[in-house]
Amino acid sequence: MIHRIIILIFILILLPECYSSLIHRRRHASWPLWRRVLRWLPAVAMLVLSVWLALPSAFIPEETTLLFVYLGILGTIFIPRFFYMLSSMTGRAVKILRHSKRNWGNLVGFVLAVAMGAAAIYGFTIGPSRLKVKHIEILSDRLPASFDGYKIVQFSDMHVGSARKAFVSKVVDSICAQHADLVAFTGDIQNVHPRELYRYIDELKRISAADGVFSVLGNHDYSFYQGKEDDAVRIANERELISREQQMGWTLLNNAHTTISRAGDVIVVAGMENLGKKEKHNRGDIKQTLDGAPADKFTLLLEHDPWAWKNVIRPSRLADVTLSGHTHGGQIALFALRPTRFAESNDYGLYADGDCYLNVTGGTGGLVPFRLGMSPEIVVITLRTSKKAGT
Helix, strand or coil, X not given: CHHHHHHHHHHHHHHHHHHHHHHHHHHCCCCCHHHHHHHHHHHHHHHHHHXXXXXXXXXXXXXXXXXXXXXXXXXXXXXXXXXXXXXXXXXXXXXXXXXXXXXXXXXXXXXXXXXXXXXXHHHHHCHHHCCEEEEEEEEECCCCHHHCCEEEEEECCCCHHHCCHHHHHHHHHHHHCCCCCEEEECCCCCCCCHHHHHHHHHHHCCCCCCCCEEECCCHHHCCCCCCCCCHHHHHHHHHHHHHHHHHCCCEECCXXXXXXXXXXXXXXXXXXXXXXXXXXXXXXXXXXXXXXXXXXXXXXXXXXXXXXXXXXHHHHCCCCEEEECCCHHHCECECCECHHHHCCCCCCEEEEECCEEEEECCCCCCCCCCCEECCCEEEEEEEEEHHHCCC
């Protein structure tokens, strides 16, 4: 992960230090060399650590403690310093142009840096643990009357390799407390390797529902991020993850479907493998997923990446309700602005195109356990027949 943004990280660390050194050289020209060198030690240490963390071939190390401490320092100190520098430089330019005596950019930059540092501390500590339970209703003419009021709990993107065990227990307790008819997990249970699940299997086994727990694989549940391991190991790891989910009592739907009956009525529950913008991550096949499924029946489809709804599922009209995750809601939302909105038009929440629905959950976790304005969530979805809309 670090190797993908190493140049940006070098800029964030080096530029503020160079700017600060120039300013201090003018004000403290008499400083001895050892004091000047000492000023650079924190930045040099971060640069060395950045290079060291960028060396492993895997996308993210299995032991994440050092990585998250590093990201915390970067977010609370070095990134705020970078924005302080930009503000100070802007203030100096204004000072020169207006021939004023004071650089107000320093004050603005100080306030901005403090606010950013505080936001980073909150985002790494309190934000990831503020689990919310979100309730929505979906109306459909195609839903059989006997399924009116059918309750689904959707959760997604646990990334247990980055999660605290106490938080996983909190998620499981919240899901169980809903007494759902069906629980749907929409992918990314791990970061990189199925070994991450070992300490959570007994906890995740506790999740249950009247009609079962159904799941699909997300992009991180395959072997795409496992570095230089050979193909045989990658295949074995994917098979182990599937086995672990089955061990937990979950029904993993890999381009497959099943049916649920109630009082003589039937609905289809299907799961398509990951299908998104990146072709190397694509294994989803909507035709294979619904091959043999009754076309006249209400269909609930689990698919990790919401890109597939807009580009494949919605045009085909083969599913009534699609449940997705993947985006994490951007993990940051300030004044309703989320970074994922620039990459994916259907990045969070409930979307409808006629009688075709998509719900994208913000998920419970993330590769990096950071949340600011976008709390981790589980979603309680109640299905209603359209006849109930006026009652």
